[in-house]
Amino acid sequence: xxxxxxxxxxxxxxxxxxxxxxxxxxxxxxxxxxxxxxxxxxxxxxxxxxxxxxxxxxxxxxxxxxxxxxxxxxxxxxxxxxxxxxxxxxxxxxxxxxxxxxxxxxxxxxxxxxxxxxxxxxxxxxxxxxxxxxxxxxxxxxxxxxxxxxxxxxxxxxxxxxxxxxxxxxxxxxxxxxxxxxxxxxx
Amino acid sequence: xxxxxxxxxxxxxxxxxxxxxxxxxxxxxxxxxxxxxxxxxxxxxxxxxxxxxxxxxxxxxxxxxxxxxxxxxxxxxxxxxxxxxxxxxxxxxxxxxxxxxxxxxxxxxxxxxxxxxxxxxxxxxxxxxxxxxxxxxxxxxxxxxxxxxxxxxxxxxxxxxxxxxxxxxxxxxxxxxxxxxxxxxxxxxxxxxxxxxxxxxxxxxxxxxxxxxxxxxxxxxxxxxxxxxxxxxxxxxxxxxxxxxxxxxxxxxxxxxxxxxxxxxxxxxxxxxxxxxxxxxxxxxxxxxxxxxxxxxxxxxxxxxxxxxxxxxxxxxxxxxxxxxxxxxxxxxxxxxxxxxxxxxxxxxxxxxxxxxxxxxxxxxxxxxxxxxxxxxxxxxxxxxxxxxxxxxxxxxxxxxxxxxxxxxxxxxxxxxxxxxxxxxxxxxxxxxxxxxxxxxxxxxxxxxxxxxxxxxxxxxxxxxxxxxxxxxxxxxxxxxxxxxxxxxxxxxxxxxxxxxxxxxxxxxxxxxxxxxxxxxxxxxxxxxxxxxxxxxxxxxxxxxxxxxxxxxxxxxxxxxxxxxxxxxxxxxxxxxxxxxxxxxxxxxxxxxxxxxxxxxxxxxxxxxxxxxxxxxxxxxxxxxxxxxxxxxxxxxxxxxxxxxxxxxxxxx
Numbered sequence: 001x002x003x004x005x006x007x008x009x010x011x012x013x014x015x016x017x018x019x020x021x022x023x024x025x026x027x028x029x030x031x032x033x034x035x036x037x038x039x040x041x042x043x044x045x046x047x048x049x050x051x052x053x054x055x056x057x058x059x060x061x062x063x064x065x066x067x068x069x070x071x072x073x074x075x076x077x078x079x080x081x082x083x084x085x086x087x088x089x090x091x092x093x094x095x096x097x098x099x100x101x102x103x104x105x106x107x108x109x110x111x112x113x114x115x116x117x118x119x120x121x122x123x124x125x126x127x128x129x130x131x132x133x134x135x136x137x138x139x140x141x142x143x144x145x146x147x148x149x150x151x152x153x154x155x156x157x158x159x160x161x162x163x164x165x166x167x168x169x170x171x172x173x174x175x176x177x178x179x180x181x182x183x184x185x186x187x
Numbered sequence: 188x189x190x191x192x193x194x195x196x197x198x199x200x201x202x203x204x205x206x207x208x209x210x211x212x213x214x215x216x217x218x219x220x221x222x223x224x225x226x227x228x229x230x231x232x233x234x235x236x237x238x239x240x241x242x243x244x245x246x247x248x249x250x251x252x253x254x255x256x257x258x259x260x261x262x263x264x265x266x267x268x269x270x271x272x273x274x275x276x277x278x279x280x281x282x283x284x285x286x287x288x289x290x291x292x293x294x295x296x297x298x299x300x301x302x303x304x305x306x307x308x309x310x311x312x313x314x315x316x317x318x319x320x321x322x323x324x325x326x327x328x329x330x331x332x333x334x335x336x337x338x339x340x341x342x343x344x345x346x347x348x349x350x351x352x353x354x355x356x357x358x359x360x361x362x363x364x365x366x367x368x369x370x371x372x373x374x375x376x377x378x379x380x381x382x383x384x385x386x387x388x389x390x391x392x393x394x395x396x397x398x399x400x401x402x403x404x405x406x407x408x409x410x411x412x413x414x415x416x417x418x419x420x421x422x423x424x425x426x427x428x429x430x431x432x433x434x435x436x437x438x439x440x441x442x443x444x445x446x447x448x449x450x451x452x453x454x455x456x457x458x459x460x461x462x463x464x465x466x467x468x469x470x471x472x473x474x475x476x477x478x479x480x481x482x483x484x485x486x487x488x489x490x491x492x493x494x495x496x497x498x499x500x501x502x503x504x505x506x507x508x509x510x511x512x513x514x515x516x517x518x519x520x521x522x523x524x525x526x527x528x529x530x531x532x533x534x535x536x537x538x539x540x541x542x543x544x545x546x547x548x549x550x551x552x553x554x555x556x557x558x559x560x561x562x563x564x565x566x567x568x569x570x571x572x573x574x575x576x577x578x579x580x581x582x583x584x585x586x587x588x589x590x591x592x593x594x595x596x597x598x599x600x601x602x603x604x605x606x607x608x609x610x611x612x613x614x615x616x617x618x619x620x621x622x623x624x625x626x627x628x629x630x631x632x633x634x635x636x637x638x639x640x641x642x643x644x645x646x647x648x649x650x651x652x653x654x655x656x657x658x659x660x661x662x663x664x665x666x667x668x669x670x671x672x673x674x675x676x677x678x679x680x681x682x683x684x685x686x687x688x689x690x691x692x693x694x695x696x697x698x699x700x701x702x703x704x705x706x707x708x709x710x711x712x713x714x715x716x717x718x719x720x721x722x723x724x725x726x727x728x729x730x731x732x733x734x735x736x737x738x739x740x741x742x743x744x745x746x747x748x749x750x751x752x753x754x755x756x757x758x759x760x761x762x763x764x765x766x767x768x769x770x771x772x773x774x775x776x777x778x779x780x781x782x783x784x785x786x787x788x789x790x791x792x793x794x795x796x797x798x799x800x801x802x803x804x805x806x807x808x809x810x811x812x813x814x815x816x817x818x819x820x821x822x823x824x825x826x827x828x829x830x831x832x833x834x835x836x837x838x839x840x
Contacts, residue, residue: 021809023771024220029744036208043209053212057219061226110193124203143197144204161437171196178196 019067044140059084089155096133109171139170259607363760506536524649617644624829636662654713662703669698671768686752695740723786726800733773768811778805792832
């Protein structure tokens with residue numbers, strides 16, 4: 001097994017080196033290798049499929065252009081994810097309008113485990129994607145990427161208070177929708 | 188509601204959505220490829236690494252400097268420490284006067300007439316840096332050196348020699364053998380007998396107020412004179428004139444006689460340059476009681492006015508022995524061939540400066556007083572062969588020797604640098620054109636080609652030169668292909684209880700090409716013997732990207748089946764395609780190799796040569812590119828060239 005892991009690692013390195021040499025075959029293999037995981041990231045932010053793919057391709061293009069800067073230290077997937085995320089945040093920053101909101105207290109939202117267990121991946125993903133654009137972006141960045149409100153504020157050009165408001169709003173909407181969905185399922 | 192049955196909405200979303208993957212949409216890669224083609228076109232050659240190229244160039248420059256420097260060191264037989272000072276005007280033959288001892292500051296502290304004159308001579312040297320050379324051809328049979336109130340006659344017996352005399356001395360009278368120019372601050376009767384030996388170092392004319400100087404003259408058949416136009420213009424004080432006149436009458440009949448006449452100096456033939464690797468104007472005699480001070484009166488030799496009494500210490504001046512070698516470089520005006528010969532050698536004393544306790548000053552002064560001008564035997568004309576180490580060195584002498592050694596070491600490096608710079612500045616550079624044919628052998632095929640370019644030659648002397656070319660080589664393909672057979676399409680043929688079989692197809696994969704273009708920059712050292720010459724050096728090559736056609740066919744060997752016994756696992760790479768060359772692997776690359784050759788100069792400007800080049804290393808990055816290099820570029824090549832030298836230009840320093 002260890003041999004296989006090291007083999008895969010060396011294969012990935014070969015692919016990266018091929019990308020450095022601007023070899024299409026290596027670029028294609030790398031693209032196909034990381035497409036599913038990177039697209040999952042993009043889809044959490046972008047509703048439309050075509051738009052999501054365009055943003056993902058822009059992220060890959062940046063990665064191929066900057067692949068020389070990868071030092072082969074640390075996870076390549078993490079490096080690639082960061083580049084793709086910047087492509088997402090650039091899009092979001094340009095296309096999503098935020099209204100300045102101030103929230104003084106963050107309200108935690110809990111749901112019952114029974115409701116959570118009955119949720120499928122696609123259902124939850126659809127619920128997240130149905131959030132308003134600005135709220136969805138902040139919610140994803142806070143929950144999925146682990147950014148702080150300060151970092152989100154810097155990335156999206158909004159204040160920390162606005163970020164907190166969007167997060168709180170996202171949680172509230174999601175809870176309502178999940179509960180409504182469960183009621184609908186029970187019927 | 189119990190919190191245990193509840194889950195935070197963040198945790199729910201994070202747990203459900205993280206680690207998920209999306210299926211690839213059809214055509215996603217095609218869109219990506221379009222984007223790549225638009226922004227990063229495929230087939231872009233391997234980007235040129237300017238940083239690495241700069242490194243190579245720096246290394247090459249260093250190599251060239253080392254070769255040239257090594258050559259210059261080999262050409263400089265004097266070695267470290269041998270370049271030393273020639274008292275008086277002899278030092279003015281240095282192209283550049285940069286000796287620490289010649290600083291006006293130092294000279295100003297020696298308030299003697301001689302010093303003033305020499306300072307003026309130094310000023311002249313510093314101002315124009317030109318050599319003053321006396322050649323035998325240009326020197327009159329009898330050259331009169333005149334300082335008001337004195338005169339010296341120098342007779343040159345042989346026109347084949349090129350004596351150079353020391354000048355600017357108080358006596359104005361020197362004796363220089365025809366076999367060589369010599370100058371010394373130490374003239375004694377005891378040693379001048381040997382002065383007629385060829386190349387023997389002997390001297391006169393510095394610090395020569397003593398009768399001993401004149402007694403040395405009769406033994407010298409060839410007498411040169413002093414040649415310093417600036418020194419000649421400086422009047423000699425009355426007292427010194429008187430002293431010159433007061434020489435014993437018995438010496439008047441000797442070969443070098445004191446006659447009043449203007450000092451005549453002659454500039455050298457521009458084609459004849461004399462390089463004097465020695466200089467100093469601070470020549471006084473030893474403080475060890477052996478020699479008479481030549482410029483500093485004995486009474487003050489131990490302590491110079493205005494240069495002492497720093498507390499309990501005083502400045503002590505003393506001397507150490509030096510051998511001065513004077514080389515002459517003669518450039519033939521027609522062929523511009525340069526010949527360099529050892530011209531003269533001389534012995535002198537060099538002054539060193541040292542702080543000594545005041546309590547020892549008296550003893551030192553006393554010792555020096557014994558070397559007064561009245562002590563005739565204290566000045567010596569020292570033949571080079573007759574140099575004897577001074578015995579009985581005190582602790583001071585050892586320190587002085589160390590000091591002197593350090594001084595000489597620093598000076599010799601400076602000398603070497605200056606001389607190298609001077610020589611390089613004088614070396615003519617010839618631009619030319621070159622062209623010819625070449626052939627390269629690869630895999631049993633001969634690839635013929637042609638080359639054309641420019642050449643440059645920096646001629647260090649008639650034997651050695653640095654020869655370089657910048658040319659383009661075009662080689663024509665003669666049925667050669669770049670082969671890269673590989674195995675593809677692996678699949679399992681049977682999986683049984685006892686064995687597993689898998690098969691792979693063999694593919695004949697190769698590249699066709701028509702030409703190979705290469706830029707060459709050979710940098711070589713050229714050694715010429717009469718009309719023949721040898722070349723050796725490095726060859727920097729830049730192979731341009733090849734225009735090739737990729738061909739793949741199923742090999743005649745067809746499917747190859749491999750059997751794996753039960754219990755063994757299939758190799759991890761059994762179904763992985765082997766590394767195969769790609770078109771990108773035929774991209775441009777930089778290489779370095781060696782060059783060896785020999786040639787013949789049909790005329791001074793036309794030459795033929797045959798050379799062998801072999802690239803040893805290139806910057807091929809991928810395995811495929813390395814295979815291409817191994818098949819095509821890292822192979823020996825023969826070149827036959829015809830070169831024509833367009834003309835020479837003398838480089839300015």
